[in-house]
Amino acid sequence: MLRFVFGASGAGKSYHLRKEIIERSIAEPDRNFLIVVPDQFTMQTQMDIVKQHPDHGIMNIDVVSFSRLSHRIFEEVGESHEKVLDDMGKSLVLRHVAEEIKSNLPIIGGSMHKMGYIDEVKSTVSEFMQYGIEPEMLDDIMDVCGNKGALKAKLSDLRLLYSEFKKYIKGNYIAQEELLDVLCKALPSSKLIDDSVIAFDGFTGFTPIQYRVIDEILRLSSEVIFSFTLGQEDNPYNYDRNEEQELFLLTKKTVHDLLHLEYENEKSMDPSAVPDFERWAAYRNENSRDVFLKNTEKGRHASNPELTFLEKHLFRYGNAKYGVLKDGDSQEGETAKCTSIGILEADTVSREVQMVLSRIRKLIRENRELHYRDFAIVCGSLERYGEVISNEAGKYEVPIYLDQTGNIKLNPLIEAIRSALLTVTSRYSYESVFHFLRSGLSPLTANETDRLENYVRALGIRGIKGWETDFERIPGQIMRKLKMSNKKDSENNIIEEQKKEYLSDLNSLRQKTVDALAPLFGAEGKTVLDYSRALYEFLTGLGAQGKMAEFENSFRRQGDEIRAKEYSVIYRKVIALLDQVTALMGDEKIAWKEYAEILDVGFSDIKIGTIPQSVERIVVGDIERTRLKEVKTLFFLGVNDDLIPKAAGTGGIISDIERQFLADSLTGIELAPTPRQQMYIQRLYLYMNLTKPSERLYLSFAHLDPDGKSIRPAYLIGKITALFPEVVTERFDDRAEGDIIQTAGNGLDYIAEHIQDYSRGYMNEEEENAFCGLFNALSGHRERLLKMVEAAGVRYDHKPLSDTVASMLYGNFLVNSVSRLEKYAQCAYAHFLQYGLRLDEREEFTFDQADLGTVFHGALEKFSKKLEEENLSWDSFSKEDGERIMEEALTEFTDGYNGNILESTKRNEYLMQRIKRILFRSVDTLQYQLKKGSFVPRSMETSFDEAGEIDAINIALTEDERGRILQRMKLTGSIDRIDTYEDADHVYIKVIDFKSGNKKFDLCALYYGLQLQLVMYMNVARGMAEAKSRGKEAVPAAILYYHLTDPVLDGEKVNPDATGEEVNAMIREELRTRGLVQADREIIDLLDHEAGQKSDVIPVKFNKDGSFAKNGSDVMSADDFEQVSRYVSHLVKKSGRNILKGDIEVNPYSQGDNTACKYCRFKSVCGFEQGIPGYSCRELPKMKDDEVMQRIASEV
Template sequence: MTYRFCFGASGSGKSTCLHQEIIQRSMRSMESGDNTQYLVLVPEQYSMQTQKEMIMEHPDHAIMNIDVLSLGRLSHRIFEETAPDRRTVLTDIGKSLLLRRVASSCAGEMQVLGGSLHRTGMIAEVKSVLSEFMQYGIGTEEIGRLIDCAAKGGQKALRARLADLQVLYQAFEQAREDRMITSEETLDLFARAIPRSELIRRSVIVFDGFTGFTPIQYRVLAALMACAREVIFSITLADDGGLRPEELMDGRSAGSREALFYLSRKTVRDIVRIGLEKGIPHGRDLYMDRPVPRRFETNPALAHLEKNLYRYGRRPYEGNRAESVSLTEAADPHKEIRQVCIRMKELSREKGYCWRDFAVICPDLETYGDLLAAEAVRYDIPVYIDKTKAIYHNPLTEAIRSVLQISMRGFDYESVFRYLRSGLSSLTAEEVDLLENYCLEKGIRGRRKWSLAFDDATEPLRVRFLKEIEPVTGPLQREYGSEPAEQDKVPDEAAGRRRVLTAGERTEQLYAFLTGRGTEALMKERAERFKEAGDYAREKEYSQIYRGIIELLDEIYELIGEEKISAADYLELLETGLDEIRLGTLPQKVDRVLCGDVERTRFGEVKVLFFVGINDGNIPRSTGGGGLISDLDREFLESSGLELAPSPREQMYIQRLYLYLNMTKATDMLCLSYARVSMDGQSIRPSILISSLQEMFPRLRARYPEEQDPILQITGRGDAESLLAEQLRRYADGEKEDPQQLDAFLTLYGYCSRMDPETAQNLIRLTRTAFFRYKPEYLQPRQAAALYGGIVEGSVTRLETAAQCYLRQYLQYGLGLRRRKEFRIDFADTGTVLHESLNTFSHRLK
């Protein structure tokens, strides 16, 4: 059992070198009959890419005794080999549910938090802090040390909050007993199971792509180092003015925290300490210290970037940078993404790049990811957005929330028709419209009015609707024209006259509703429809959502099933759980553009990298936040000697490392861009990163491609049709007076008309629309008589309506269309009511 490191800058070939070494050793093991297993451990989101790379690099294009795994997948394999732990693993929503249950029992023991645990979001805050404690190996005893540290420093408020968290932590641990474990504890169990694993004892393990580890993960590393035949760590570390790798081998210091590679040095120091404590031999380290990293041997500009980014004393680049590093300024994020798509189309056409040769980094993936997805459709570019999808606004979740609100709010109009229009009801859209018109006209609101019969046309719809939601709301239906049966009289829960149900009973009701509606089959049917239409992202969403909701209901039933809970609290609890469910997707094409964020996404080597949204606030991203343990509290608690999550200052330094790793992924070109105005119209400044890059590349100046003639920016059929749709109307209105513009427009029009039959048909439709002009046609006498009768009766209002809009006059007085009748008193009705009241009063006086 030994361990060693492979050091090198980004792009120096660490992964490739280790892959080749493992492949060669695995082939020799196969030839000699050795049972050595080779495990390559990478971050979860990078496992498929690494596996593909190793298969492509292997001479036989097969990896029989090599496995590419994440730490999580390796833990499952070890648990299968050793005795698996049968306890339930608590998810984030499971922790929230259990905390909710224990909070009420220990509220009286807390000094500060006891009175605020019922507030919205408070349980989530507590769960976040406790999860951090578990992740960093901090138990109740360690919290006691933090309390003592706060007390010695005179931090009374912090001490009180920590004391309350200790009470909640103890209650949480007691409630779990031996029935449940947290996801953080699985790593601790993994570490304890490793010595019993035969697989680990005959394995050579490689860690590649990791930037650091948490204390609980270091326990796993210590067990692997002690049991495996050899453990190799790939570490990104280059010259930044800090300690050299050989200076870290005493396990004492990691150098200055301000250094770019401090996180890498800290990882090396911690691993070396483990080796020294356990007496594990340290093998010969591998240094990939070539003057120019392999990735940039033919690209001196990008080599200069790697050498000087976030370094002190950076030197300016004197060479030609035009083809390697570019900078674009756009008016807003939408136009910025449009220029990215135009540039990708140009490069793929002119230099023969495949779509997989491009990648897009977005600091703000929520904004830029959606924009890129929309523009990619317009420019016919296959794109995969690397982010998980929330299900909060899915039709199924909308139906669940609205059906619970129907009972809670006593059959109010909004909740009822929110459910009916969610798409889960058996009523068709026309039937819902008919029922809605009747309810508005008759003022149907509340449980009592829904228990009374409707008219002949809408009564069957009422019966079907009430039958659907009966598992949740209770029985309301009765025979037409009869009074409700005594057992059907269900008092309104809001009035406080109904027995408060337990969480388990409410979950059973909701489950009965879902099975009664055949929700699982309905979601599968819609998933198939999306699959046939080629919408694979939504197909994955609809095929996974039912299972996710059922798992959530199972957790609620198991953890707090016996606890009494009001309808409002149950709905809030369920909404919190639905909000935390995330559905992941996989790329559906090999040849596609990968778009991800700075920290989560693991990019492989690409030829052209687009880095968008380089604005102040995105780079560096604001890391400050509140919470139960504030940023100042974290900095103060550093003196306790216990490691917590990184403080805001440390997060800023970590961000720099992620930026370095991502910006050095390109082999040919790095395309940078920023916007002048945000999506909400606010002026925004370029990031300080832009000025740093301009110091490294003095001739780097922002380009403004959006100011070019739009016709010159056309790259394909999609954007050509969009531009023609805009310019056809201007041409039809006579605005194309400039001969040069007119000639360019007509040339584009003629080219598109001969492009292909589909484009030609679309162009004909656009032309007809652009040149359409309204020509009034008089009604024939027979038509006029059918609409208005033989005698046309007019009024001042009708004449004014005709003068304002003939179409409105035709619809209102010809076709006889009327607004929907609503059961309410308008301002116009107020005078009528007062007049009738005075009239009645005067008659009674007589």
């Protein structure tokens, strides 16, 4: 016999069902009574029966889930079946089968390797099994697809994969979903079921395969009772599948389906005696013993009119408002005020959680009879809220149980395995090796890993050959440090010994790494069994089991029982996975890559479940999975529109649109709910959760998601405020701090967050008093408070280096370079870190902008020397010779450069071709520019050392009273190219600096010391020329930048009919030098005989009257050149003095969008922050050239 117990949420259905079963079990001790509940409910239901039973025992009552019922029946009747294939095994088999038939799976075959895709396939196959769909039934489904070609193709792939999956496991395994099919066959032999009373409680619906089991139970048992949630005004027998918006449609559908089963059972016994279904159902429903429970004084909400009103009207039609009759008059005996329901809002998720936890502590503090177990928290998304709640609960000292199955993908054991296997398949790629070494299970310590990684990154060690042969090279940074610490020539032997010691240490670390991975490399190309054995040997060699136990004990000491549980079982679960993989496909030969992918699928299915460590905890869960016991107060967090209603997702392999199409087209075949159906079902879950508490309900939402994006409250907030117009919405900022600060943990957080405001006087008197009171109350945490005070009181006060320290760093003789002086002008502290302390970034095996400049300069220098060797000059080589000689020069210079880095990757090989193309263009253009003038190249890459003792580079910084030099500075460097033209009395000098970037000369930047190179190079070149020219005057003709590039012309500016020569002319104009030229017509003629109105060689342009055009000419008079030259010398001397004085002020410059901090390598070291007192940028105002020259004139 089939019976139902109906009632609204809180009406007492479960209590009524338990009461009836207990009473009948006592009256009928020889009859079996079973209560079937969802898996999550078994333990709680057992506890409730024991508590409710007068003898406090369950005697002849058994509480089971569907899966537990299967085991009980199989044990009873001796049913043997194949080994059950769990989710992990199913994933492994599907992955393997798909690989075998990949060529026959045109749609899904190519995606099986994608992260998460196998889960979608497995989910679809599981759905087919749960809904009783066999592979051949998919043919019928495909028949209704019509012109839906994509859907039909996917279903075709799924049919083949599903069929092959079933063939693969047949006779060896049985899928978890197929257990109920086996149960159906075993039930007729069971005495446990025969003539028993079976009650189903806590379900909202059933899958087709579950209906098959229920059908058998209906035929075999004495009585079957179902409890379902239903509104008081609703008729459970009135089912219309088109009324999807009905709140209890799922209940009505389930009742309808169960009645059909009962009807078919009766009809099978005597078809002639049973009328059609409608008449049978009408008679049965009218004469049934179904129970309809009302929300009476025994109901959950009996003493709470607000929650009673919520249960009656939530998601129902009408405009009911609490405390108001339909005609608008006040309702007698009730108040419109709302004290049992509240809405909380906060700016962020963490603030929302803090608000909820502080409210819980406050409620417990105010009511001694309340316990933590009387509260529950449900979330719109545990993914968003779970970790935040865990962290904040610790600070608020609130015990919680997070009802969430943990994924172990980031566990050190899993990471070690995945990275080690990736090392094998990638042949020692850098990323995989150091992922393994930093997994937490490597054979090296963190410090050893750092040292090894620095070496590998510096020299680009890659591949098996690089790792399995001894390291022999020394990185450049290490060599420089060795030389600097052993400057004397006699100490060369010491350097060699230190090099050997350094390499010996690194090779020892390399060998440990190789030895740890050796078992895996030794198993290549073998069977799955060999791979599993090799992996086990690898884990044993690492001592993985012992290390997991150490992690477990550490977490247990910290009180983190959830992580301790994970680490206690993870090794065993991984070994079980290896066993399962081996059992499924042990003799098959596959590649390591496929084995690693199969394991990855298995890892994704390893879940670590936990149980509450004590009863006195708050259960934290979501609205669908978590089954809550009776609670007094419920907090519903994350009531935002991006979480409620829950997004339907992608629909899996079969999209949402396709699923809806099938639902509308199929008859007789049922699939999982469509997204639209799921949305309505979710309303039922919301109703059940919101009506779960007996005393209070709080809904909360945030305004910003964890990424800082704005989010809105969900439609549910509007529903609640419409039902309860007087409901109070509290904002985090509106509440007294006393409500927020509940424990020392969050009190210290508050101090840390606001101590800067206090120290800077941003608080009013009331806030200051509250802050000081809290600070004093936390005096027991003196050490942490002192650190906060110290941090809050941080201000920057510049303190130069002491004379002793400055002398130790630099002595009285400072060797410096122009680029270092420019760095000092940008920020004195950055200069100190780079050149005083010699801090270095980690050396990388990369080809960067600095390397590009080095190659350009080196190749051009070699090119110039090769011209001399072939008795050619810059103006005499042919285009063909130029390209030939440049190619030779480039090849010679890059051969062996930084470990042949330009041959290390395809990208770098392409870069090499680009460099060659740029250099071909450059020598051609430089020759063209030279031929247009009278200047001739005198030297390339001229070292300052060649200048001798000229004043420009040997600078006296300080003297005593008698004129003796106390401190000196010598400048080092080299000038890319010096061109000269001589007449009887003068040596005219042109300095060219090659730049791989598009740099422009900026007189304002020169004034601030940020751009000194060109002028300093001219000063040095003039000093050298005067020393060699026997009385001739050295005259600055031009200081120029040449941009090493092969420009791409704007197609819109090029005439389609332009000749090759015309295009070349445009390119040459693009490559015109930039800088400063002396405003002397004779000198300009020497630089470009054919300047015309606008030179394509130098930055000079003339007006029609012969004067210099303001726009297009960068010229300077001879007198201004001299002033600028003297000013730069003055600036260099001043900077040198300041460096030796120990001036290391944190004083980054700022000019518009440019600051010294923008690309500074030492951002993380200096601590510069504008908000900290004492820190500020040097604002350098932009000035026009005329204003700059006025200032320069006033200073020199």
